[in-house]
Amino acid sequence: MPGSSTISKQSFDVQTANILREMIVSGNLEAGSRLTEAKLAEQFNVSRGTVRAALHKLSNEGLVTQVLYTGWSVIAIDAQDAWELHNLRRVLDGLAARLAAERIEPAGAKLLQAAYQRLCQASEVGDPKDIANADFEFHKLIVALSGHRRLQEHYKLTEQQIRVFIASCDSGYSDYQNIGHRHEALVDAILSGDADGAERLAKEHNAKHGDALISNMRQMESQA
Structure with missing residues (x-):
């Protein structure tokens, strides 16, 4: 303790x-x-x-x-928990990004740019806790910008478990400085109103590291 x-x-x-x-x-x-x-x-x-x-x-x-x-x-998140959170996050984040792109306004654009800058700054400093928090707040903001109340309510049900999953995924990066910049294309798609691109990028985001984390967890569980 x-x-x-x-x-x-x-x-x-x-x-x-x-x-x-x-x-x-x-x-x-x-x-x-x-x-x-x-x-x-x-x-x-x-x-x-x-x-x-x-x-x-x-x-x-x-x-x-x-x-x-x-x-x-x-809680101890096992491979099945991670798989469920990973896929649920991809669906929720994808829908949120699409809706945010469709309804983005100047005030929301400023908030999104500010959240992106905070994530980039945290990544440059390299503190894992600050990066994970900034990463989570960035994606949570996109959910808020969707304007979809029920989506926000569903996201809130698992958002703390998603925070744990995001931190686990971020810890798998060897180059912390690039974590923030990996969000640039998603930010650009939302700001430009490209709903299809925003949804695709949100679903693809962290897919590689999320899949690798789940694969490693399954391998460890099979050897236990």
Whole structure:
């Protein structure tokens, strides 16, 4: 367990969930790690009820699971989980990119360009956590720019698991500086209103590294 952190007593379960979420997504809490309400309550200086509410929230996001009689554990994504998230992401991102290209406006274009620049800057610095966060925020913005409320709701159901998957894919790159620039063609397609191109590029994006990650996970599982 990472070093002790203190949460403002006014923030309660939401802030507790936010901190635990970042610890999971960043890898500071490893997959399969056991979590107990008593230890977390002591670490964060909050009540066990606050911790329990936070863990239930993270459970709804698919980041932790409750183990009968023993507490909680951080999810461990296996090859089947990765395959499902990979294919679901391609469908959702493809539709979002198409719709964003069809309805892009000056205000949305500025937001997209800014998100792209943040991703490129994070890639140049090379911090894996910042790259994964900027990558996720970039794609989440495209979903928001789609203007499709139900698409956004479906994306939100698995977005934290998708964050974990994106971080896993990004970690497979040997050249972090190119991660940001790999999004340039997608940005150009959306800004130019090329709906067909935007959908195709979004579906193809990260396909190579996602497929490689799943293949490696399946191989490791078969050898276990």
